[in-house]
Amino acid sequence: xxxxxxxxxxxxxxxxxxxxxxxxxxxxxxxxxxxxxxxxxxxxxxxxxxxxxxxxxxxxxxxxxxxxxxxxxxxxxxxxxxxxxxxxxxxxxxxxxxxxxxxxxxxxxxxxxxxxxxxxxxxxxxxxxxxxxxxxxxxxxxxxxxxxxxxxxxxxxxxxxxxxxxxxxxxxxxxxxxxxxxxxxxxxxxxxxxxxxxxxxxxxxxxxxxxxxxxxxxxxxxxxxxxxxxxxxxxxxxxxxxxxxxxxxxxxxxxxxxxxxxxxxxxxxxxxxxxxxxxxxxxxxxxxxxxxxxxxxxxxxxxxxxxxxxxxxxxxxxxxxxxxxxxxxxxxxxxxxxxxxxxxxxxxxxxxxxxxxxxxxxxxxxxxxxxxxxxxxxxxxxxxxxxxxxxxxxxxxxxxxxxxxxxxxxxxxxxxxxxxxxxxxxxxxxxxxxxxxxxxxx
Numbered sequence: 533x534x535x536x537x538x539x540x541x542x543x544x545x546x547x548x549x550x551x552x553x554x555x556x557x558x559x560x561x562x563x564x565x566x567x568x569x570x571x572x573x574x575x576x577x578x579x580x581x582x583x584x585x586x587x588x589x590x591x592x593x594x595x596x597x598x599x600x601x602x603x604x605x606x607x608x609x610x611x612x613x614x615x616x617x618x619x620x621x622x623x624x625x626x627x628x629x630x631x632x633x634x635x636x637x638x639x640x641x642x643x644x645x646x647x648x649x650x651x652x653x654x655x656x657x658x659x660x661x662x663x664x665x666x667x668x669x670x671x672x673x674x675x676x677x678x679x680x681x682x683x684x685x686x687x688x689x690x691x692x693x694x695x696x697x698x699x700x701x702x703x704x705x706x707x708x709x710x711x712x713x714x715x716x717x718x719x720x721x722x723x724x725x726x727x728x729x730x731x732x733x734x735x736x737x738x739x740x741x742x743x744x745x746x747x748x749x750x751x752x753x754x755x756x757x758x759x760x761x762x763x764x765x766x767x768x769x770x771x772x773x774x775x776x777x778x779x780x781x782x783x784x785x786x787x788x789x790x791x792x793x794x795x796x797x798x799x800x801x802x803x804x805x806x807x808x809x810x811x812x813x814x815x816x817x818x819x820x821x822x823x824x825x826x827x828x829x830x831x832x833x834x835x836x837x838x839x840x841x842x843x844x845x846x847x848x849x850x851x852x853x854x855x856x857x858x859x860x861x862x863x864x865x866x867x868x869x870x871x872x873x874x875x876x877x878x879x880x881x882x883x884x885x886x887x888x889x890x891x892x893x894x895x896x897x898x899x900x901x902x903x904x905x906x907x908x909x910x911x912x913x914x915x916x917x918x919x920x921x922x923x924x925x926x927x928x929x930x931x932x933x934x935x936x937x938x939x940x941x942x943x944x945x946x947x948x949x950x951x952x953x954x955x956x957x958x959x960x961x962x963x964x965x966x967x968x969x970x971x972x973x974x
Contacts, residue, residue: 547748554747555674556694556701558629561733561740562670563702564709565636565663568729569601570797571710575804575811576726580644581653600657601664602919605911608668610767613904616673617766620749621680621903625673629744632666633737635659640730668914672907674698675890680750689841692890693833699886700825700879703796707819714812756900763900770897770905777896781909782916783952784845784892786945787852788885789913790921794938795878796821798922799863802935809868817872825879832887841892845953848884853946855881857939864934885949896956917945 608628616624642655674695679688709732713725756762763769770778796818803809836844855878862874897905925938 551747551750552678552691552694554743555625555677556698557743558625558740559670559674559695559698560701560705561698561736562629562632562667563699564705564736565632565702565733566601566667567703567706568636568710568733569639569660569663570793571706571800571815572726572729573797575710575714575801576722577656579722580726581656599919599923601660602914604661604664605668605914606908608665608670609672609907609911610904611665612669613672613770613907614765614767616669616676616903616907617901618762618764620753621673621676622744622747622749624669624903625677626741626744628666628670628673629737629740630666632663632670633733633740635662635664635666636730636733637737639663640727640733664914668911669907671695671910672894672903675894675906676752676903677747677750679891679894680752687837688891688895689836689844689888690830690834692894693830693887696833696886696890697826697829700822700829700883704819704822704826707815707822711812711815711819714815752899766901766904767908770901770908774897774901774905777956778905778909778912780952780956781893781896781906782912784949784956785889785910785913786917786952787849787942787949788882788889790917790945791852791856791878791882791942792886793918793921794925794942795859795875795882798925798938799875799935801922802926802929803863803871806929806935807863807866809866809871813868813872814875817875820872821876821879824876825883828880828883829887832884833891834887836888836891841888841895842953842956844888845885845892846950848881848886848888849946849950849953851884852881853943853950856942856946857936860935860939864936892956 612624612628615627636659639656639659642652642659644652675692678695679692706729709729713728714721716725800811800814800818803814804811832844832848859874859878862870865871893906893910894902921941924941925935928937928941929935931937
């Protein structure tokens, strides 16, 4: 199917809309599962699972269990990238949703340090790994479910942004849920209230599974099957033939991926514990930021269709580079009204990259290894930027007595992303007209 393919039939449009909805809803549920862990870890896991350590060490250890999950994401990318390129996008996405829900619900029943000592933290790590293997394969499948149903390139940024939309939707849902249970008071939150958001994931899983089972496989994957263009070892082929795109995909995300967890998870933990900011109002501000992001994510995806994918992305990187240090300077100011404004603005700045990112990355890989290649590159940034970010920021804040060095750290990551984006050359189409290279198919 070339770029100037005929207009899809009405029934194709309906299937395309169903696919986008299924990808978006499922992604929102999986990101809810992932974010609720980060938010709860920053607030209560240090007391529940590491009470024998001082507050700083306990917080670092709590964030370490958070980071372990990021280490497992590339493994999930490899596993489900293989499945997605071999047996289909739909089957892989049903599996990722199931695995993610299993890990999240079981976190809600893990005994704390008071009950089983250090084994509670060990179980947390194991379940975080299970969660992360699921989320490691989720993103690419959801993006391809949306973009591979899109016939015209000039709509792909907007369509792909709906898979990205699941992230702020999950953040909003996670923050709202935690905000509700936090309202019961710190004593009840520590005793049993923190478990509620994790157990609630079972209901969300049922909704997401029902939606995903009702969709069709993407036309592009069906064409690959019909044309016998699938490869038997998509991960191996992607690494061998598209290693450059995988590395660049990882690097273009450096600033965007780290900034999200610095602006939310770290800022919440540091603001409450070190600056004495009120926990409940801070959660409410992050909730508002998530709601605003529900608008700005597809907005910047659409804008990338208008002014160009890479141009929009570069504008986003430069804007974040200029925003990073002032954000943390405002956090240190203690003015909650000003902090609230900057927290909301932080996700708008983040979304300037996040909105067009799905199409930018998907277009960089050939169809028969697109799931594997994009997943590997996307999730490797979990190790290089997102996972370490709260730990590095917490350490810098302890060393310098301020969170501003975390902003300098983010500037450095943005400079790396800027160079990588200039080097990344998207192919600009989602199904290639030329034959599959010799030795790739079969």
